[in-house]
Amino acid sequence: MTSKTVVNRYLSTLALFIACLSVQGQPADFPPPPESTERAPGVVAGESIDFELNDSEVFPGTQRMIGVYVPRAYDGQTPACVAVFQDKLQFNFDTVFDNLISTGEMPVTIGVIVPPGKIPGTIEPGWRHNRTFEYDSPGDRYATFILEEVLPAVEKQTTSDGRPIRLSSSGNDRMIGGGSSGAAAAFNAAWARPEEFSRVFSAIGSYTGLRGSYAYPTLIHKTEPKPLRLFLQSGTNDMWTAFGDWWSANNAMVRALAFADYDFEYEFGEGKHSPSHGTALFPRAMRYLWKDWPQPVQPGMKSRNHLLKQTLWPNVRWTQLPGDFPGATLVRADEVGNIFVSTPQGIVRCDENGKSLAKMGDGVFRTVDSDKTSWLRTQGDGTVERVSPDGKTVREILARDLPVQALVESRSGDVYAAASGKLWLLRAGHEPQVVDEGPVNIGGLAITGDGNWLAAFEADTTRGFSYALQPDGKLEYKQTFYVLHKADADDSAEVRDAAAETSKFGYVYVATDLGVQICDANGRSGAIVPLPDGVAAVSLCFGGRDFKTLYVLGVDGHLYSRPAKNSGAAPFRPAVKIEARAG
Structure with a gap:
């Protein structure tokens, strides 16, 4: 057999193979x-x-x-x-x-x-x-x-x-x-x-x-x-x-x-x-x-998302509570679970069902103190003050001329405030002290349920920072730790508030344009919970009985709630050990 014959047979076989591939493809x-x-x-x-x-x-x-x-x-x-x-x-x-x-x-x-x-x-x-x-x-x-x-x-x-x-x-x-x-x-x-x-x-x-x-x-x-x-x-x-x-x-x-x-x-x-x-x-x-029409299409109830399964009840969605709070900026709870909504007209106290009960003075209600004897309030002139539970008596001034964007208190009574592109430590009897100058525009602060870590989320990026809280109030080991999702048309997640839960999971909840984003203890946004009609979230907190109701203030001025599986963290509530794994 000549080499030419071998080549011809090879080419014929190759052509047949390619033809077969072409038919199959x-x-x-x-x-x-x-x-x-x-x-x-x-x-x-x-x-x-x-x-x-x-x-x-x-x-x-x-x-x-x-x-x-x-x-x-x-x-x-x-x-x-x-x-x-x-x-x-x-x-x-x-x-x-x-x-x-x-x-x-x-x-x-x-x-x-x-x-x-x-x-x-x-x-x-x-x-x-x-x-x-x-x-x-x-x-x-x-x-x-x-x-x-x-x-x-x-x-x-x-x-x-x-x-x-x-x-x-x-x-x-x-x-x-x-x-x-x-x-x-x-x-x-x-x-x-x-x-x-x-x-x-x-x-x-x-x-x-x-x-x-x-x-x-x-x-x-x-x-x-x-x-x-x-x-x-x-x-x-x-x-x-x-x-x-x-x-x-x-x-x-x-x-x-x-x-x-x-x-x-x-x-x-x-x-x-x-x-x-x-x-x-x-x-x-x-x-x-169109099968079964006009029966409405239902959302799935068995998502395999472990964060959703560990935090929320799938068969109970958001309830829009009564009342309208146009321009409201913050929602917080007191030690018995009553809800406080800060509006341009003042602070409104509501029961756990969202019914307005009383006006509690001007300013912004931030939190009940760790000793439950007073609460923190900020004013438009930059005053940070401790006031009596009825909001009528100012007991202590922690800072003046401090344009607070976000504020959180630790269980030890240390107060951390984001203002003027800096993080401040506020302590009774001391001048406000700068503890970090890195984050430029903080939209939300939260302390994790075990009391160890301060989470600080920038309002105009998708980043969040984690700091180790020290006994002297200082912050150590800063990392760009948290990452959030954003709407495609936006340049940032539009963070406006943050809160934490007390559970072994160590989750932190963030109010964003996409709704509530839940970050795990390793800093990852693992669950996104939209509000009805895609309303952006302005503020959020845990309140109600046993602090197992999640309240979210929408950009539409309405207050939404739903039951949660875990209770919320607060300076007046005990810490819980976080058992998260590295992953």
């Missing part, structure tokens, strides 16, 4: 099911309406054409459910809707198509395309655009036979879906506003590094489950670019959703970055997403 065919390709006998097509939306305030300067699909089953009287889609009419959703509505497998649903906006330049033919900015950016901006601008504009339309468009305002009646970045937009909106969008369809979702959606698997692991139902699709041949691996990213999403006990289904095939598989699955996805 080709995406499978995904023929759409019958309910996706044609309407059943007797099912009449609906009507499509298009209109321009060029006056957005959320995305100023953008131009786009909104599409609306109105099924024939819509009567013009009963508000319809809503399904928002990005980009264009895809997944043959109009035909699928008509068929499934006719069989009662989904409610009467009006489809709304929201293509990305574009902005004209002053020099032709330049355009700025907004697709990735609008779709791939986490946060509530896109949801706000849909809720406050798109849907109200849709309701101004009428069908050709005069039926007005009336849309349900219930989040349980709203679905949002899309493909690629449109899927990321759908998840962004539902994650930011789960009370407004309860059902999500995601095909070949861009949970990658296009912008910030790559963070969702981590956030899903850490965040208390939200009332969402989801259907996800991707494929082994999905995109793999400088921005990330779509296949791996969707797998990470599925793993995270399973970890957090979400109501979801998924199917992954061998397809490329194409809508074909999503289109084939769309009827099945709609049956799943």
Whole structure:
């Protein structure tokens, strides 16, 4: 056998091998099911309406054409459910809707198509395309655009036979879906506003590094489950670019959703970055997403997050307490668990159920002293004072002209205050003493439940510092120890307060824009507990009976509460040994 023959046979074998690989690597065919390709006998097509939306305030300067699909089953009287889609009419959703509505497998649903906006330049033919900015950016901006601008504009339309468009305002009646970045937009909106969008369809979702959606698997692991139902699709041949691996990213999403006990289904095939598989699955996805409607979608109760399991009862969520405290800055509890809310009009004492009982003077209520005989109050002129329990008698001045941003007292009676970019030690009979000049803008201070460590969180970063408390009041062994999460659109976690619990876990709770973040004894934010409607947290404390109720003041001026498994730390409560492991 000649060398040429050997080479030819080798090349033939190699070509056959490559051909086999090519066949195996080709995406499978995904023929759409019958309910996706044609309407059943007797099912009449609906009507499509298009209109321009060029006056957005959320995305100023953008131009786009909104599409609306109105099924024939819509009567013009009963508000319809809503399904928002990005980009264009895809997944043959109009035909699928008509068929499934006719069989009662989904409610009467009006489809709304929201293509990305574009902005004209002053020099032709330049355009700025907004697709990735609008779709791939986490946060509530896109949801706000849909809720406050798109849907109200849709309701101004009428069908050709005069039926007005009336849309349900219930989040349980709203679905949002899309493909690629449109899927990321759908998840962004539902994650930011789960009370407004309860059902999500995601095909070949861009949970990658296009912008910030790559963070969702981590956030899903850490965040208390939200009332969402989801259907996800991707494929082994999905995109793999400088921005990330779509296949791996969707797998990470599925793993995270399973970890957090979400109501979801998924199917992954061998397809490329194409809508074909999503289109084939769309009827099945709609049956799943709308099953049991109008029963509301429920949040998962069995998240595997150990911080959530060790701190909160999953079947009891936030209660909004009575009263309204606009502009309030701080909530604290006294030694019997009554709640004090500091407002611009003064300090209001409330019972454990949030009912206002009495006004307790001006200033800001900081804490009851370690000996329970007085409490600490700060005034607008920078005075830090100990006052009688009724707030009427000033017993001692600890500092003057000190613009306190945060304050905490140890069990030994040492008072630590953050002011003017410094940490101060305040002791009776002594001048205020600077104990650290490092943290620039402290938003929250807390002393851990064992009394050993001072946690100081910067307001305008995602950092928190840990200090070892010394018998002489000094601070030692400072480390940039804590790390928090932030909203994608923000430059910081927006810390406004902190508190600690007395348990073997050593957890510290931080009031942030994302809600309450719970940090473990090793400094990691391991749980995020949003407030209702995504309200930012302003202040928090433990109070009520046995100090096992968590109270949080929202930026909306409302007070929220929920029972906790562990009691809160305070200078007048005993210390508990922390048994955390290094990890």
